[in-house]
Amino acid sequence: MAKANGSGRPSRLFRNLNAKIAAIPMILTAMVVFVGFSLWTVVYSFTKSGLLPRLDFIGLTQYERLWNNAKWLVSIQNLVIFGACMLIFSFVIGFVLACLLDQKIRFEGVFRTILLYPFALSFVVTGVVWQWILNPDFGFQSIVRATGWESFTFDPLNNGKIVMFGVVIAALWQGTGFVMVLLLAGLRGIDDEIWKATRIDGVPAWKTYLFVVVPMLRPVFITALVIVTAGIVKVYDLVVAQTNGGPGISSEVPAKYVYDQMFLNQNLGQGFAASTMMLVTVAIIIIPWAYLEFGGRKRG
């Protein structure tokens, strides 16, 4: 393959050599880090690794332990609650806000900036601030009680049953602006003719949005959906800063489980098994999307 082919022309391997040299970092990242490291983790998830990785295969034992671990089960349950709430609310609120901003209003830039600025903040800052606001002694609850409603109780961060909703409130504050901006960009791309046509037909604006614009924005929605979902699976810093998994273990999330097992409990095998489960989760979400996005085009 790489042999010079006699006619004096440079071999195929050396054609376009500079571009290939320039692409070496990308090739290394793709093949070594993304493919190699992932395979490495998957392989070692079947071993007995403890403090150090060891190739001592024990079959599915790590996975059995994982799915019998209360902390992991709570993590998965929390991820489902968190994910469902985030997806529903960030898209509904984000879309409504995008529609409102799309009404040719004044000060659009100001509103957009205010809604988007939390996205530039660190999750640590978001977590800490919402930890204060949701604090029962000097936060939101104390304000409402000070107005005379003495029995008012809103203390999600100290109640294991609803602690995830406290995290969702903070995450929505941070992430909705991003969904809104993506959808707004999509709305701007909608042809004015559509609006004229529906207006002539006497369709009310909200119906146009719901039944005409939303289907047209499908690609934008899917892009936003994939980005938001990938972010949900990775949620870590926010929980660490806001609740640190508490009260008890009631706000643990998978990413935190992996970190704790790998770097605090010296239980690498568990960490690898848990991260492999995260990989599987993401694959279940990404593969259908990639198939729809790229697979269909090739055939069509």
Added chain:
Amino acid sequence: MADIAFSGPRGPKPRRRLSGRNIMIYGTLIVVALYYLVPLYVMVMTSLKGLPEIRLGNIFSPPVEATFEPWVKAWAEACTGLNCEGLQRGFWNSVRITVPSVLLSILIASINGYALANWRFKGAEFFFAVLMIGAFIPYQVMIYPMVILLRELGLYGSLTGLVLVHTVFGMPILTLLFRNYFATLPEELFKAARVDGTGFWGIYFRIMLPLSLPIFVVAVILQVTGIWNDFLFGVVYTKPEYYPMTVQLNNIVNTTTGARNTM
């Protein structure tokens, strides 16, 4: 002829400023904007209060006696563990992490994008597809092998190692950004330069770079916010004396309020 029929006022019916529709739109937006500003307000107000006032009052009231003492204290005296240098150490660590990471990752990704857009070689699309899929792999899957690699390279726990990590994990999105941007530049420019005998690097530095300032600005914003706010890589790949500000901040808040154990 038509002029006669439409000799009245033209254009759309002027809207009243205070129509119900406008009140609803602006009202909703203003309420939402206020909600979004509350945490910022809380942050600033609380930072200007002394500790006793925080304990007593509620977080929404403005400070009775505004004091900048907490700012000074946080900057220079706050403790994490045995170290009492304050946040300034984390701040400078963050600077020393962010600046080289942003420069290196953008330099590499822009060259990658340029090679992918203008100098397609066999297999390029495949590697690019792998890179894009890799962007969705949770970092937790790749964290530990990366620790081993950095340890083997002797970079584990150092700032250089962390810069490398940021460069690697920032690559997919940046490469995509640059590739798509370079693909929109007119191909004639590229062809003309090639006819004139300019090589790979010549075209990159003398034609592509000057034309792509806007996308570099986007990339810088993306990377600066992303790396500055990073928590996970900072905590995994550095030693306490190199912790970025996010990690240090989390540790300070959790030790001083005493409500929870530190990590």
